[in-house]
């Protein structure tokens with residue numbers, strides 16, 4: 001009887017006769033297959049293809065996979081109760097204001113020439129504000145930072161980009177909004193403007209608001225709220241109220257620069273701006 005060794009020897013001889021240099025042994029239970037024994041005449045192995053990387057559900061999507069931004073008018077927050085009332089000044093007093101330019105352009109020219117407080121000494125450019133004279137929404141921030149001082153424009157850089165996104169999300173593109181600050185010249189080291197600096201500069205903002213006469217004012221940050229509402233209340237106390245600035249509804253919310261530091265404030269800001277947006281339609 002032919003034993004297994006003889007059979008295997010004959011098998012190898014046949015393979016050599018057929019011109020094979022590599023031999024694949026059949027797999028048997030309990031016998032591990034060789035790691036890789038390929039016949040010499042087998043086609044070259046196809047290049048390995050990487051399986052697509054798994055994208056975490058939380059990853060931001062771009063391009064065609066981008067998440068749809070929620071519409072501003074779904075699940076609207078309710079209009080909050082009334083807040084602080086700042087009455088309009090007597091018209092005769094206002095007309096006597098030496099900073100009361102007759103037009104927005106005249107106010108801008110006055111600001112560029114202004115030396116009424118110490119901030120003028122450190123400015124590269126005054127930042128009067130920008131936007132259409134008939135804007136329905138006016139955004140008010142604190143004061144120019146380094147980028148604004150360099151360019152002479154309000155809300156540029158990352159905080160400006162975020163503001164642009166917020167405005168676009170409520171269907172109020174930046175070019176339709178007037179944007180200004182409490183002080184028009186940059187405080188050194190981006191500190192908060194001093195009381196006397198705000199007092200010296202506020203007549204310009206009052207005049208801008210009187211000339212534009214918007215439907216809504218959005219005060220972004222505690223300094224803007226303090227200057228317009230004459231109060232030092234916290235944002236927590238001043239948000240979620242419809243204040244009255246000289247007959248114009250005024251909403252207080254976080255400054256975009258604060259949102260960059262603390263994204264947890266984006267949600268309440270989204271509610272605030274949608275309250276402002278609803279007031280625009282009233």
Ligand code: SF4
Pocket residue numbers: 111114115116117118119120126183184185197200201
């Ligand atoms: S901050 Fe205002 S008040 Fe002070 S110099 Fe500039 S424009 Fe004039």
